Amino acid sequence: MSPNPSFTIEAATDALHAMRAARPLVQNITNYVAMTISANVLLAVGASPAMVHATEEVDDFVAISNALVINIGTLSPTWIEGMQRAAKRAVALAKPWVLDPVGCGATKFRTDFAVEMSRAGPSIIRGNASEIMSLAGAAGAGGKGVDSTASSDAAMEAGKALARASGAVVAITGETDYVTDGTTVVAITGGSPLMPLSTALGCALSATVAAFAAVRPPFEAAVAAIAVYGAAGAAAATRVTGPGHLPAELCDALYVADADMIARYATIRVVDEVNV
Numbered sequence: 001m002s003p004n005p006s007f008t009i010e011a012a013t014d015a016l017h018a019m020r021a022a023r024p025l026v027q028n029i030t031n032y033v034a035m036t037i038s039a040n041v042l043l044a045v046g047a048s049p050a051m052v053h054a055t056e057e058v059d060d061f062v063a064i065s066n067a068l069v070i071n072i073g074t075l076s077p078t079w080i081e082g083m084q085r086a087a088k089r090a091v092a093l094a095k096p097w098v099l100d101p102v103g104c105g106a107t108k109f110r111t112d113f114a115v116e117m118s119r120a121g122p123s124i125i126r127g128n129a130s131e132i133m134s135l136a137g138a139a140g141a142g143g144k145g146v147d148s149t150a151s152s153d154a155a156m157e158a159g160k161a162l163a164r165a166s167g168a169v170v171a172i173t174g175e176t177d178y179v180t181d182g183t184t185v186v187a188i189t190g191g192s193p194l195m196p197l198s199t200a201l202g203c204a205l206s207a208t209v210a211a212f213a214a215v216r217p218p219f220e221a222a223v224a225a226i227a228v229y230g231a232a233g234a235a236a237a238t239r240v241t242g243p244g245h246l247p248a249e250l251c252d253a254l255y256v257a258d259a260d261m262i263a264r265y266a267t268i269r270v271v272d273e274v275n276v
Ligand SMILES: Nc1ncnc2c1ncn2[C@@H]1O[C@H](COP(=O)(O)OP(=O)(O)OP(=O)(O)O)[C@@H](O)[C@H]1O
Pocket: 102, 127, 128, 129, 146, 147, 148, 173, 174, 175, 176, 177, 190, 191, 192, 193, 194, 195, 196, 198, 199, 200, 201, 202, 203, 204, 205, 229, 230, 233
């Protein structure tokens, strides 16, 4: 089978160049832990971040943004209205938006709201394996707070089911990252086992996916963003002795990411394709 031209290192590199040329404004309704690293990652990779969540201004801000992230990491009742309103506005204006269902499965409050948001028309849902399994209602999701206890391989069927049910492209991260629209599955390698030891690097990835969704359709955007981020993460990991300096090295690697880095440190493979 010849490679699908949408899901190659070359396509990911083209998407990176298009994203940098556009310098999209990415609105982040994200958690307190992830705000600074998400903004720094977006700036380093070539996008323009803004952390804006007040109910009073989300209608206006979604209108001027090129993409939106809704991340439920530090969820509280005062944030919920802004998230609901932003999602509705993004759908009405056909702006791409990414749901990061942080900690889905940990509590009923969080799971119920993640399920509600998954039904509110996200373009892409990006989470770790336990979060995606829990959001899909699959058995064996596990999870420890916001950390995954399941492998991304174990979450693949749940990810496909969630994509079909929600209409969103679903990205499951872990040792191997998977992106699916419910029929096709693309596997991406890269990254480092140090990445889950540095907080909010998944959240910052969701923000990066949103930046790419400003210039590419959801499936291509998710694959390209994850490949670029995974390559930069792997390159960064060669320069550190532990997780402490990883976020800084990740930003430096994203800043200089190019075709050579992506080809050297990431792979993209269509693992399951129906009707092609
Ligand atoms: N074992 C691993 N080997 C290589 N890369 C990994 C590994 N685990 C995670 N990653 C990478 O780390 C990044 C974040 O994914 P992860 O699944 O840790 O997100 P997360 O659990 O949502 O993180 P957080 O909630 O802290 O933001 C992704 O780019 C992913 O590919």
